[in-house]
Amino acid sequence: MIVPFSHVLFLGGILFLMGIFCSVTRRNLFMIVLGVEIMLNAAAIVFVGAALRWYDLEGQAFVLFVLAVAATEVSVGLAMIVYAYRRTGSVDPSTFDLLK
């Protein structure tokens, strides 16, 4: 393994924080979903790196599950965004304040 595992962990951490930053700060529902996707992929990178580090296939198998979850999450999330857009005419999350 050429790349040290710590670098992989660093990359995954950076990506995860970027995902959090994206989903919390951007005023757009698409960007929130995108942020969540990035967080999932950050976790997937760490899994792949760990699998390589310990020569264990379980990590890679987990990534497949993560991809499947991410795919379903995107489909449900996009459907909800479409619905939200039809209701309010905007994709700005601050317009959804009925509970306030």
Added chain:
Amino acid sequence: MAVLWSKDVTLLAAVAATLAPFASFVLIMVFTRSHPRLSAGLSLSAAGISLICALALLAGHWDMPEPIQYSGNWLASGDIHIPFGYLLDPVSLLMLAVVAVIGFLILVYSLGYMAGDPGFARYYALMSLFLWAMMCLALSPTMFQLYVFWELVGLSSYFLIGFWYEKFSASQAGKKAFIMTRAGDVAMFVGVILVLLNLGNLNILDMDNPSIAGRIPQNLLTLSALLIFGGIIGKSAQFPLLTWLPDAMQGPTPVSALLHSSTMVAAGVYLFERLFPFFSLSPHAMAAGLAIGTISMLLASTMAMVSRDIKEIWAYSTISQLGFMLMGLDAGSFFSGAFHLTTHAAFKALLFLCAGVFIHKFATNDIFELGEKGSRNLRVPMVCTVIAAGALAGLPPLSGFFSKELILAGLAGLANPLWLAAALLGVFLTAYYAFRPIFIVLFPHHSTSSQKASSASPDSGHEDAHDQAAYRLMAIPLLILAGMTLLLGFFQYPLQDFLKYQYAYLGIPADRHYGWLPYVASFLAFGGVGVAWVEFGRPGAARVGFVERIPILFRLFSERWYLDHLYRYLLERVVDKGLSHIFAQNDNKVIDGSIDGLGHGTVESGRIIAFLHTGMIQYRLLAIFVVMVLLSLYFFF
């Protein structure tokens, strides 16, 4: 003779007798309501089957030393078994026969009386229901079953009293009868439960067994006897609960006849006969019953002395005669009560049916109007009324004389002469109020010439054929009942023979005969008739009763001793303003208040929580991340 009867035939006859009216009720209600003639035919044939079976049972078991009981287990819950079945002994067979005979005759009479009524089919269905309930009540082997049919009798009489429900007073009277008898039934139910808790079952044969005294403490026995007597008070319209019966005449007259003679009010006295050994174990309950019977008898007599409504007079007379029966039973003379119940059923049915003919013809209940419109021209009902009233008054050759004399003999055997004196006063008053309406109707005030003119007037000249047919139909039962009234008194000894096995184990001493008693009683009865003659009958009589000359008494009597006012007052003060008010407050403040409080609490707490809400999902997302980070910091380090 009982040997000749196989048990199966007996059971079959009992089932057929009791089931036929119910079957006709169901058939009429479900299928033939829109066919009046078919419905009447069904009901009549069912009553006929019952009549034949009842008479066959009576004849087949004329000599019955042991009661016959059939029962199947209907319900079992833990240690409590509730059987359902038939108990055949002299008392129940006699009652069954009385109900069947009177019921059948009244149904025949109703063909004429109710002809053309829009509710003809419904009427026959309800009458069948009434007969069924009463017959099953008579044959019940347990108090539980008896209670069920007791309530069914009350229910069907409610339907029939309020039969013309479009009339406000009729539906009110139905409700009054139902609610007032219910007051007694609650007491009775508590009494029955007391017996059940102490005895473990409710079999009438067990309750009537003298060994019950060892199984229930004396105090509890007295208490439950008094409570059960409360049910009798309600059903038989005795002293505190008597005002429903005069109002019950709002129903059709044949219904009144059935209700007053053999079914509804007789059920109370019948229950007393049924549980006679049970009651006689408690001297206090017997004394209370004696007092209540006496009070009701005298009160109702005074009310009957001033009433102008013919049905109301006979209704009061029912109360007083029932009081008389209870006096006899409570005095410890079983046969006298049972005998008077039987004779009373015949002559009271006759009185009401005759009154029904007059009312049907002249459309008024007022005795003075009936007299003026010429009721005396209706020969058959007039003669029958005189016969029945004579029996009611206890005039010698008629049935009432024999049974009344037995009751008086029973009372004369008591240590306290007060009861006998009260009963003799009752005999006098009965004769007076029984013949007061008769003299008024028979000798109308206006001169005979005008009466001739009115009878020759065209409206009586051409009666249509329909009226004639109805009149003839109504006359047949009258004649049969009149025959029974005349002859039943002479069946005293056969009946006594028949009932001798009933409660033979109690060793009731045979009623002593007092040679002077019949003379005194008939003297008083004739005296009462004489006073009525002097005041109402003789030519040129003032037609004002001696009571009516004393305004205070008159007011008191005609207002029913202000009992209804008392009840109304109690109802308004205690129930409406007291209990209902408390319940309404409870409903508003406690129940509604707590529910409202719950709702308000939820809304308010939601409002408080809403302050924490920013309405921005991303902040919540951030909060989740922060919490997760903090938690992971906490767990890992």
